[in-house]
Structures are given as C-alpha cells and as structure tokens.
Amino acid sequence: MSSIGLILFYVVLIAGMWFLLMRPQKKEQKRVQAMLADMAIGDTALTTSGFYGVIIDITDDDVIVEFGNNKNCRIPMQKSAIAQIEKPGAE
Known part of the structure; x- marks a missing residue:
C-alpha cells in the first residue's frame, strides 16, 4: 500500500x-x-524596452513602428518585442 x-x-x-x-x-x-x-496600423505600441511608438506598417514577418519624427524601427513579430498595444481613442 x-x-x-x-x-x-x-x-x-x-x-x-x-x-x-x-x-x-x-x-x-x-x-x-x-x-x-x-493590432492595426495607427495603434500605439509599447515595446519591451519601454519605447512608445505608432505602428505605421505591418507585414507577415515584421512590424514597423515610428518612434518620433521619421524615426522608424522594424520589429520582428516572432520575437515578441511588443509588450502592449493601445487602440487610438481608447482610454
């Protein structure tokens, strides 16, 4: 037992x-x-490194985020570098 x-x-x-x-x-x-x-174009994205930016283009592999005046960054979708998405106008 x-x-x-x-x-x-x-x-x-x-x-x-x-x-x-x-x-x-x-x-x-x-x-x-x-x-x-x-996520969609125009949404605000918070990256895991703490930067806020606006999504300006989405492809199958990448997301292009604009962080300021013509300062863009290509973020791979598979790496999960985006921590949070905020819809425009959502409070």
Whole structure:
C-alpha cells in the first residue's frame, strides 16, 4: 500500500506543479498572440524596452513602428518585442 501512496503523491505533485507553472505561461502566450493578431496600423505600441511608438506598417514577418519624427524601427513579430498595444481613442 505504501508504494501506491507514494506513486499517487508524485502524480499529485506533478499535476500541482503543472497547474502552478505551465498553465499561467500558456495563458500569457495566448494573450500575446491575440494582442498581436488584433493590432492595426495607427495603434500605439509599447515595446519591451519601454519605447512608445505608432505602428505605421505591418507585414507577415515584421512590424514597423515610428518612434518620433521619421524615426522608424522594424520589429520582428516572432520575437515578441511588443509588450502592449493601445487602440487610438481608447482610454
């Protein structure tokens, strides 16, 4: 009986670790994917380095963000360098 109890303990421990570690990570990945799929030209983007800019072009691989007077930056979509998207006029 003690070996069955030990195996059951490990199963519960592994399930608990998955619930605490893997589930929030997958939830965050889904949030980021939905945010990137919903962005459009004219939205304000906050990069992971802390810069705000306006999205001026979106391609399949890149997002071009304007940070000032003709200061543009090409950001790869796969690297998740965009932390937050704000729609114009949204408060």
